[in-house]
Amino acid sequence: GEDVEQSLFLSVREGDSSVINCTYTDSSSTYLYWYKQEPGAGLQLLTYIFSNMDMKQDQRLTVLLNKKDKHLSLRIADTQTGDSAIYFCAPFGDYKLSFGAGTTVTVRA
Amino acid sequence: ETGVTQSPTHLIKTRGQQVTLRCSSQSGHNTVSWYQQALGQGPQFIFQYYREEENGRGNFPPRFSGLQFPNYSSELNVNALELDDSALYLCASSLDGFRSLAGELFFGEGSRLTVL
Numbered sequence: 001g002e003d004v005e006q007s008l009f010l011s012v013r014e015g016d017s018s019v020i021n022c023t024y025t026d027s028s029s030t031y032l033y034w035y036k037q038e039p040g041a042g043l044q045l046l047t048y049i050f051s052n053m054d055m056k057q058d059q060r061l062t063v064l065l066n067k068k069d070k071h072l073s074l075r076i077a078d079t080q081t082g083d084s085a086i087y088f089c090a091p092f093g094d095y096k097l098s099f100g101a102g103t104t105v106t107v108r109a
Numbered sequence: 110e111t112g113v114t115q116s117p118t119h120l121i122k123t124r125g126q127q128v129t130l131r132c133s134s135q136s137g138h139n140t141v142s143w144y145q146q147a148l149g150q151g152p153q154f155i156f157q158y159y160r161e162e163e164n165g166r167g168n169f170p171p172r173f174s175g176l177q178f179p180n181y182s183s184e185l186n187v188n189a190l191e192l193d194d195s196a197l198y199l200c201a202s203s204l205d206g207f208r209s210l211a212g213e214l215f216f217g218e219g220s221r222l223t224v225l
Contacts, residue, residue, distance in 0.1 A: 004151075033214060042115075042199055042218035043152070088151055095165030096142065097201070097214070099151030 002026040002091055004100035011106045018076040020103045022089035027070060029091035034063065034074045037086045037102070046074070046087075081107050112136060113202050113217035121223045122190050130185045130220045132200030138215075139204060140164075141183040143175060146197040146219070158183055187222075195224045 003025045012018045024032075030051050035043040049056045049063045049072075056063045062075040072089050084107045090097040112135035122128050134141050140159045144152035154167035158177035172188040181202075187194055197219040204213075 031214075035216070042197075043201075043216040045213065045215055048214070092214070095157050096154035096167065097144075097152070099153070101149075101151050 002029070002093065002098035004089060004091065004098050006087075006089060006100045006103045008101060009104050009106070011108060012079050014079060014081060014107055014109050016079055018074075018079045018083065018105055018107075020074045020076075020087050020089070020105065022072040022074075022100070024070050024072065024089070024091045024098070026091060026093050026098070027067070029093040031092040032063075032065060032072050033090040033092065033097065034061075035088045035090060037088065043088065079105075079107050081109070083107055113200060113215050115198075115200050115217035115220050117220055118218065119221045119223075121225060123225050124190055124192060126190050126224075127186065127188045128190060128222060130187075130198050130200075130222070132183045132185070132202075132217060134181045134183070134200075134202030135215055137204060138202035139181050140202060141177055141181065142201045143183070143185045144199040144201065144216075145169075146199060147193075148196070152199055155185070190224045192224050195222060197221050 005023045033048040034046040047058045060077045064073045086102040086104050088099050088102045090099050114133045116131045142157040143155040146152040155169050157165040161177045174186045177183045199219045200217045
C-alpha cells in the first residue's frame with residue numbers, strides 16, 4: 001500500500017512562511033490533496049494538484065510536486081494564528097486517499 | 110461548509126453493541142467513502158460506494174459494512190463493537206467515482222464514536 005511520510009511538528013513565527021513537506025511511495029497517484037484539521041473537527045480541503053502538474057498556487061497556498069522524487073510540499077505565505085492545525089497530505093490512488101500521521105503546525109506570535 | 114453532513118456527531122456505545130452512522134453527500138456527488146481516524150493518527154480508508162455498490166475496501170473486517178441509497182446518502186454499520194473501534198468516522202464525497210478523476214473531494218465533520 002501507499003506510505004506517506006510527513007514531519008510531525010512545525011513551529012513558525014506569525015507572518016513568516018510555512019513549508020510542510022510530504023513524501024509518498026505510489027507513483028500512480030492521480031491527485032494529491034492537502035487537508036487541514038483543527039482540534040475536534042473534520043478535514044478541510046485546502047487544495048489539490050493533479051499529478052501532471054508541478055506547481056499550483058491558490059491565494060496564500062503554493063503546492064509543489066516533484067513526481068520523480070515523489071515529494072509534495074505545501075507553502076503557506078504570511079502564516080497566521082488561524083493556520084495552527086494539523087496538515088495532512090493525501091495522495092489519491094486505487095479508490096482511496098492515503099494519509100500519514102500529519103504535521104502539527106504551531107504559529108507563535 | 111462542504112455540504113457533506115454526518116450524524117450523529119457524538120455517540121457512546123458499549124462493547125458488543127452495534128452502531129449505524131449516516132452521511133449525506135454534497136449535492137450532485139455520487140461517490141461516498143468512509144474513513145476511520147483513531148486519536149493521534151491519520152484517517153484510514155474503510156470502503157467506498159459508487160452508485161449504490163461497494164467499489165473498494167480497505168483492511169477492515171466484515172463487521173464493518175455499508176450501504177448507499179438512491180439519493181447517494183450512505184450508512185456505515187459496525188457490529189460487535191470493540192474498544193479499538195473508538196475513533197472519529199469521516200465520510201467523504203466526490204463526483205463520478207474514485208476510480209476516475211477525483212477532483213474535489215470533501216469531508217464531513219465526522220461522527221465521534223466512543224466504545225466503553
